[in-house]
Amino acid sequence: MPAEDYCDELDGLLAAEEADAPGLDELHGFISAALCGPRVLSFSECVCAVFLPEAGDDAAIEHELPARLIQLLKQLYEETKRSIDDGSFLPIVSCAQDDEGGADAGQWCRGFLACMEQGRARWKLDNDRVLELVTPVVLLGDEREFERALGQITAIGVEDFKQQLLEELSSSVCGLGRLFRRKPSGRRPVRRRGVKKT
Numbered sequence: 001m002p003a004e005d006y007c008d009e010l011d012g013l014l015a016a017e018e019a020d021a022p023g024l025d026e027l028h029g030f031i032s033a034a035l036c037g038p039r040v041l042s043f044s045e046c047v048c049a050v051f052l053p054e055a056g057d058d059a060a061i062e063h064e065l066p067a068r069l070i071q072l073l074k075q076l077y078e079e080t081k082r083s084i085d086d087g088s089f090l091p092i093v094s095c096a097q098d099d100e101g102g103a104d105a106g107q108w109c110r111g112f113l114a115c116m117e118q119g120r121a122r123w124k125l126d127n128d129r130v131l132e133l134v135t136p137v138v139l140l141g142d143e144r145e146f147e148r149a150l151g152q153i154t155a156i157g158v159e160d161f162k163q164q165l166l167e168e169l170s171s172s173v174c175g176l177g178r179l180f181r182r183k184p185s186g187r188r189p190v191r192r193r194g195v196k197k198t
Contacts, residue, residue: 010072028092029111036177038122109141136168
């Protein structure tokens with residue numbers, strides 16, 4: 001099934017869930033953070049964190065959520081994981097409800113930040129590279145941070161700045177995935193010099 005088709009169906013199923021269920025863009029932001037962050041969350045961990053925070057196992061998911069919803073959520077999870085791994089990742093964002101008709105990544109970023117908040121201690125926010133990579137997410141997900149950053153820039157308008165940040169989201173997610181999955185280089189064994197004992 002093409003991504004557009006299953007995303008449309010998933011969006012409809014999410015809208016039919018309880019009032020506090022996330023939209024597709026917010027859900028995708030959460031899953032994206034769960035898959036590129038310092039500890040990759042399993043499918044069941046993602047679903048429980050978003051839909052069943054009081055539960056914690058596959059049995060609860062099977063019992064509480066419709067089978068078709070689970071199937072489409074799994075497809076979204078697997079496709080997101082594959083796209084981060086191969087560098088083709090794109091965030092699923094809404095169309096802005098304004099005259100410009102551009103993309104609005106606010107909900108996606110808020111979903112991403114919600115996942116970060118759950119595992120905040122592991123995100124190494126004291127690391128300059130991690131901070132650099134999450135900056136577009138923070139600025140698009142928090143209006144106050146966006147306004148503060150925009151106030152320090154004079155050569156760019158609001159929409160252009162938003163578009164610039166939006167274009168950085170894909171490379172940020174893939175960059176975080178590579179950064180957190182990078183294996184530390186093994187130290188070469190030290191050759192000791194000395195008298196050979198016989």
